[in-house]
Amino acid sequence: MMDATTPLAIKIKRWGKALGFADVGITNTDLSAYEADYFKWIENQYHGDMAYMQRHGTKRTRPTELEPNTISIISVRLNYFDTESQSAIEQLHNDQQAYISRYALGKDYHKLLRKRLQALANQIAQEVPDFQYRAFTDSAPVLERPIAEKAGLGFTGKNSLIIHPRAGSWFFLGELYTNLSLPADTPFTKQGCGPCTACIQECPTQAIIANGVIDARRCISYLTIEFKGAIPLELRPLMGNRIYGCDDCQLVCPWNKFTQNTEVQVFKATTYPLNSLDNSALLSLWQWDEQLFLKNLEGSPIRRIGYQQWVRNLAIAIGNSQTLPANSTIKSLQSQLNQVSSLVDEHILWAIQQHKQRLTSKNNLPSSTKNYSKDTPNQHSRQKPFHAPKYYLPLK
Numbered sequence: 001m002m003d004a005t006t007p008l009a010i011k012i013k014r015w016g017k018a019l020g021f022a023d024v025g026i027t028n029t030d031l032s033a034y035e036a037d038y039f040k041w042i043e044n045q046y047h048g049d050m051a052y053m054q055r056h057g058t059k060r061t062r063p064t065e066l067e068p069n070t071i072s073i074i075s076v077r078l079n080y081f082d083t084e085s086q087s088a089i090e091q092l093h094n095d096q097q098a099y100i101s102r103y104a105l106g107k108d109y110h111k112l113l114r115k116r117l118q119a120l121a122n123q124i125a126q127e128v129p130d131f132q133y134r135a136f137t138d139s140a141p142v143l144e145r146p147i148a149e150k151a152g153l154g155f156t157g158k159n160s161l162i163i164h165p166r167a168g169s170w171f172f173l174g175e176l177y178t179n180l181s182l183p184a185d186t187p188f189t190k191q192g193c194g195p196c197t198a199c200i201q202e203c204p205t206q207a208i209i210a211n212g213v214i215d216a217r218r219c220i221s222y223l224t225i226e227f228k229g230a231i232p233l234e235l236r237p238l239m240g241n242r243i244y245g246c247d248d249c250q251l252v253c254p255w256n257k258f259t260q261n262t263e264v265q266v267f268k269a270t271t272y273p274l275n276s277l278d279n280s281a282l283l284s285l286w287q288w289d290e291q292l293f294l295k296n297l298e299g300s301p302i303r304r305i306g307y308q309q310w311v312r313n314l315a316i317a318i319g320n321s322q323t324l325p326a327n328s329t330i331k332s333l334q335s336q337l338n339q340v341s342s343l344v345d346e347h348i349l350w351a352i353q354q355h356k357q358r359l360t361s362k363n364n365l366p367s368s369t370k371n372y373s374k375d376t377p378n379q380h381s382r383q384k385p386f387h388a389p390k391y392y393l394p395l396k
């Protein structure tokens, strides 16, 4: 029951939860404890080509420089993991299938999360006449994770993600910068990882270079989504079948056995888009021309990377497949040459080369080892990307 005497902060949290946010926290604008780490990260060039990460100077670490009237920040999280989707591990371990990040199996979250933040703001405005605010999710120079940690939404894991001890890490973050003076929640001050280092060990490209620090230039999420150029040759074999984003550092995280299923219908692979992105064969996605790519991925965050990057990523994954039949796969790869761009062609030629090498080395192996299966130890089995000893998936 809420009445006129219920404190505003409590009302905001209840309204937020009624709107479907899994959690709502409040903090102030002092992010000074994180500033030095942030600029060290930039100085080390860990942001790679993401120029927008350095463009705004201290606006990111000092919220009042971005929005001068800000006094309190409302931080929210929204669960996206669809426990009914096809098993992430099965997809990852089947090199004829495409692995797509769990956050991208359904509809793009940006508009949806922003709409919900707007609805929360509208409710606050009904109570507070001179309420000023600005809503963010992923879109502006905002230090979303430190804000969430300070607002009590979770701790920063060694994989750098915000993890809640009762909900894992499969959620998006969003914020309302406000001119309200609200009581701040108790921050998470202790990292809950203990001696665990699973994410650091299992990251396919060794992108987690220190506790909580990612060198984005090595991260498959960056390479497949943010990076537009030619993928460094030494990283290509390590990308496996991950064609859009990467989840390995979450799939091995023990806290994710507490993952909460998403309540957002349009985040579910089964309802949107109708492409079964949780269960797609590499070679069937390879058949999509640009028109089909745009049509099939309407409303999906994947569309944002554009057709060229999509085909580039697919070419690498197909090149990495050990189990696709080499001869027909080479033909299929060749059919896309000279269709998109010289950048894509270079990746296709690389993929063809991988299959040709595989053919040659297969023919040169002693006959008893020629037909090795996925389950038989072979020369690839200890090369990354190998299978992690343990994954933690939420209960269905």
Ligand code: B12
Binding pocket: 034, 035, 036, 037, 038, 039, 041, 050, 053, 101, 102, 103, 137, 138, 139, 140, 141, 142, 143, 144, 145, 146, 156, 157, 159, 160, 161, 162, 163, 169, 170, 171, 172, 173, 174, 191, 211, 212, 213, 214, 216, 219, 221, 222, 226, 244, 245, 246, 247, 249
């Ligand atoms: C740039 C970016 C990326 C880059 C760089 C990732 C990175 N770790 O910085 C790339 C493209 C690689 C990326 C990948 C992913 N991202 Co991203 N990304 C962002 C973005 C836009 C900015 C993050 C940022 O400021 N990075 C710079 C670093 C320095 O800041 P930071 O990691 O927040 O670091 C602070 C703390 O870690 C702390 N810190 C620093 N050192 C240390 C050391 C210790 C010991 C501790 C405890 C803390 C600590 O201080 C830092 C600030 O100074 C945010 C949205 C936003 N505006 O915040 C989304 C965001 C972080 N991404 C998100 C997601 C979901 C992902 C992916 C899972 C997507 C995917 N499946 O492919 C992966 C996960 C990869 C990973 N392990 O981080 C979510 C995270 C939600 C969550 N639960 O934490 C966000 C918040 C988007 C959102 N609105 O929901 N991302």
Ligand code: SF4
Binding pocket: 159, 202, 203, 204, 205, 206, 207, 208, 214, 218, 219, 220, 221, 245, 246, 247, 248, 249, 250
């Ligand atoms: S998203 Fe993948 S590549 Fe990036 S840090 Fe996590 S495990 Fe490593």
Ligand code: SF4
Binding pocket: 157, 158, 159, 160, 192, 193, 194, 196, 197, 198, 199, 200, 249, 252, 253, 254, 255
């Ligand atoms: S996998 Fe282990 S070390 Fe990595 S974030 Fe999770 S608990 Fe921390």
